[in-house]
Amino acid sequence: QEEDKYEMFVFLADQQALTDHAKDPQTIVESIGNVALDYLAVGLDPSKSTIFIQSQIPELAELSMYYMNLVSLARLERNPTVKTEIAQKGFGESIPTGFLVYPIAQAADITAFKANYVPVGTDQKPMIEQTREIVRSFNNAYNCDVLVEPEGIYPENERAGRLPGLDGNAKMSKSLNNGIYLADDADTLRKKVMSMYTDPDHIRVEDPGKIEGNMVFHYLDVFGRPEDAQDIADMKEHYQRGGLGDVKTKRYLLEILERELGPIRERRIEFAKDMGEVYNMLQKGSEKAREVAGQT
Template sequence: MKKEILLTGDRPTGKLHIGHYIGSLKNRVKLQDQYNSFIMIADQQALTDNAKNPEKIRSNLTEVALDYLSVGIDPSKVNIFVQSQIPELNELTMHYLNIVTLSRLKRNPTVKNEIKEKNFNESLPTGFLIYPVSQAADITAFKATVVPVGEDQLPMIEQTREIVRSFNSIYKREVLFEPNVLLPEKGLGRLPGIDGKAKMSKSLGNAIYLSDSSDTIKQKVMSMYTDPNHIRVEDPGNVENNTVFTYLDAFCLDKLQLEEMREHYKNGGLGDVKVKRYLNDILQAELEPIRNKRNYYEKHMDFVYEVLKTGSINARSLAAETLSEVREAIGINFFFKLNR
């Protein structure tokens, strides 16, 4: 019987790519049989730095939902919900903001890095600055016991744990629970972009998406960054920071063949084209059934919307219970009406 609650999710700023797939989506499919799972499409969090372009978030929301279903996330086992449809999360965020200092928010290394990446400087939206508190509300609203994250997100979870401890201490009630972290399996780090850059994103045009056609995938694989000094087939090649081999490490199941290919490449006599063709075959086999499922769900959008509606109703019911307990602990759980 599934007892522990798992919470995870994504910002709908674009379609999901194979970095998301290998880094989290495959794991979520496995975990859905072990935990009571809630998967959040974090549209409000995405709006913290996209407030002037809400249509981008609205259109990508359904794209993310389609990607979830196409990889095998089962709505009969998992609640897929939309963050903005759970207003209780906003009130929880407000209550938590009262016990978090501005200096603590500014010290969060994950937020500091993202602020630097986005070049916010003095134009930093307040909503973006406080999103660690909003994330704490997301986690605690569902009394999540387990949150799968990458190592770069550990400061966010630690801040959630701090908020839980502070709240329970101030109001002298064990209302909130500290979540545990579930890190990716060793060796499953973030995939680089096909151009070799550390980050894979739509804005950089260096991602392979789950919804890409077979021709697009082949084109992208054949353009991948390898070893710039591996000019002739007979030249020894470097597999370190070689994007093709990084992807093969993530997707190739025949580790013996991969090791033989790696040694051949390092010693010379193996060309980039042959290695890329091998990777293309592997990715096509992995992504074709996902793409076919996605095409099916695109023709049955009423079902997709019903999944989001049902998941959001279930999520809101649980969040409302938590908010009621939080209000009671604070002493503001009033049940009277004000008459004029």
Template sequence: MAKEILLTGDRPTGKLHIGHYIGSLKNRVQRQDQYNSFIMIADQQALTDNARNPEKIRINLTEVALDYLAVGLDPAKVTIFVQSQLPELNELTMHYLNLVTLARLKRNPTVKNEIKEKNFNESLPAGFLIYPVSQAADITAFKATVVPVGDDQIPMIEQTKEIVRSFNSIYEKEVLVEPNALLPEKGSGRLPGIDGKAKMSKSLNNAIYLSDSPDVIQKKVMSMYTDPNHIRVEDPGKLENNTVFTYLDAFCSDKVKLEEMKEHYRRGGLGDVKVKRYLNDILQAELEPIRNRRIEYEKQIDFVLEILKKGSQTARAVAAETLFEVREAIGINYFK
């Protein structure tokens, strides 16, 4: 029985952090035997709001590739590719744009929220507005049936389904395949930043990166946001919005000990420093082998680039087959 096809990826706007790891990377590694996985470094999508700073994308493309290999993604099992190296995706995007109205693009809740967050107003790049259509091209090019996303990305999958239905209906051929969203398991969703803010990001300087040194990790953990009213050790503490315990829920495998610590913290008598030291020990153990593998791959950058090149060639061949079928359905394979 053929494996289901999975498509996922990341924008190369910075090194990947433990939020990426717990939210998606770890699951990708665990599932790389289960699915026929295509993992995309979405450089073109990153350029939609970084077009004036392409050097940022070029540098971080390699950083993301290093993080992928460091966490254990195996190029022999998954296809890691670079979005811009597949021109077929651009043509698919063009064909799909003819099936989507401007009003529909503006209604996409994910895009609306991101436009608001970035304060684009009238300076909104056209490429950013249409990136849900570009994502539809990415997904359908590989006929992916499984796309791991967070809750906030469900509207993107719905828009892809709409495009698939429109295309297949208009051209009366079942060429494109509808994808299904694969939501994160409970407890493996988005991690807050170490400052307690909802989003972990480089711009907010509140992330722990997979490549951070042991000293940097310890310093960041010891600065983490906890219960601001838990001033003395004997004070009862709250777990709600307490970043340290949120991270422990995600990374601690000894759930019995963790529940005992939570109860102790609630009733008082357990200091923040002790809890942070425990979290630091857990994170150091989790991240040490990842960091060590990353260091080894950093010594073989040419080898890493070759992996990306071969993966892009493999992915392009698949996308080209889909594009041929799309052209055939539309009736523009004039000189086949």
């Protein structure tokens, strides 16, 4: 955004949210404003980035329909990201059709804007590859070069590529109730950090502890700055040899997180004072996004 080299499009995926919340639309409606506040609080600037609502761009649904004819059901079922999420959500044999085909909708979200680059977590690599397949199939089928093959941009810090939940399971997700949210106040953040999964065998302070699978150290690796590296390394070594309690490591993580999230929280509070302006921003962004998608 700040390099002024790229035109950025960022959206709120309200239609995709319906794939597993179809019977709870009010939650999705309320989430639109909250996600918009999150975007603004972390630094997205509507004067430099187009922020829009997915459901306000009917061209995306139209593209999805075209793409469905180019992707087999077997190919969708092989998508490892989809398979993992189906298991996590416990759908069993009752998988909503919309959920199974959402990789196709994601391809439409990307290609409608002829995106060259898509910032994603490492768990989304299969989605990017499936989008690239759809682009090739479409361009070959219709002997054209209308669609652009996107490239994924992945976090340099591999530990940040797929952030686990506070409980150590899967990834951080609101639907799994295992996440830290930008709207969390300081007390809520403290309670969540103090409840984080560590090493279940590290019962006494003097016991040697394990680093791998310990969410406190995973989060320290993700959120620690370069100047924190030596302190984190020393803490890991101390924890592994014994003599360092979980409470102390969690308090240190809390300091790190509060340093990063505190300013974001304050900006979010300020933006929330004028929700009318926030929704006005979304309307303008959606109008621009629809114009661009319509050209595709």
